[in-house]
Amino acid sequence: QKEVEQDPGPLSVPEGAIVSLNCTYSNSAFQYFMWYRQYSRKGPELLMYTYSSGNKEDGRFTAQVDKSSKYISLFIRDSQPSDSATYLCASRGSQGNLIFGKGTKLSVKP
Amino acid sequence: GAVVSQHPSWVICKSGTSVKIECRSLDFQATTMFWYRQFPKQSLMLMATSNEGSKATYEQGVEKDKFLINHASLTLSTLTVTSAHPEDSSFYICSASPGTGDEQYFGPGTRLTVT
Numbered sequence: 001q002k003e004v005e006q007d008p009g010p011l012s013v014p015e016g017a018i019v020s021l022n023c024t025y026s027n028s029a030f031q032y033f034m035w036y037r038q039y040s041r042k043g044p045e046l047l048m049y050t051y052s053s054g055n056k057e058d059g060r061f062t063a064q065v066d067k068s069s070k071y072i073s074l075f076i077r078d079s080q081p082s083d084s085a086t087y088l089c090a091s092r093g094s095q096g097n098l099i100f101g102k103g104t105k106l107s108v109k110p
Numbered sequence: 111g112a113v114v115s116q117h118p119s120w121v122i123c124k125s126g127t128s129v130k131i132e133c134r135s136l137d138f139q140a141t142t143m144f145w146y147r148q149f150p151k152q153s154l155m156l157m158a159t160s161n162e163g164s165k166a167t168y169e170q171g172v173e174k175d176k177f178l179i180n181h182a183s184l185t186l187s188t189l190t191v192t193s194a195h196p197e198d199s200s201f202y203i204c205s206a207s208p209g210t211g212d213e214q215y216f217g218p219g220t221r222l223t224v225t
Contacts, residue, residue, distance in 0.1 A: 041219065041221065043218045098156070
């Protein structure tokens with residue numbers, strides 16, 4: 001079992017829709033969780049960073065962590081065509097390294 | 111702030127040759143740098159972790175004699191792919207961190223094609 005699992009999609013939604021992206025993880029010791037956005041042929045950029053369980057909101061983006069079910073979510077409200085990208089969830093390992101999911105490719109249609 | 115650059119952004123080389131990729135932290139000192147590889151439609155896979163002034167720590171299955179990593183200063187790390195083969199063609203991305211456990215900032219990546 002991979003340490004971080006993510007459905008690669010692709011996911012296509014109309015502009016203005018609410019997008020829900022999800023990951024699961026297997027290591028109960030993970031405490032730090034991140035969501036990255038990666039445009040084609042570019043490096044990942046950090047979107048959201050959460051510690052332990054709970055919600056974190058930043059503009060149109062909300063990150064949720066449920067440690068009891070080992071579930072990580074990212075919600076995008078009022079999605080825009082510029083949100084079209086691959087979204088990667090990640091957890092931080094014990095050595096400070098990041099363990100990534102496969103990424104979900106999102107397409108927001110105008 | 112927290113900008114990481116990579117050079118070159120893309121490179122094509124012939125099988126059997128070596129290629130060097132540079133990763134620089136432009137506005138902070140990077141105690142730790144990470145090198146990742148990403149194949150098409152796959153996730154980023156950590157290859158190695160390097161701390162300034164010490165030998166890199168390689169992930170299982172990554173050949174340290176093939177992927178030479180040098181982290182000689184707090185702002186520069188290099189990855190040299192030696193005797194490259196077509197199966198080494200991939201997107202190589204570095205990240206830099208001011209300290210262990212701190213945030214990682216990613217470079218834009220280098221696309222390597224070995225013919």
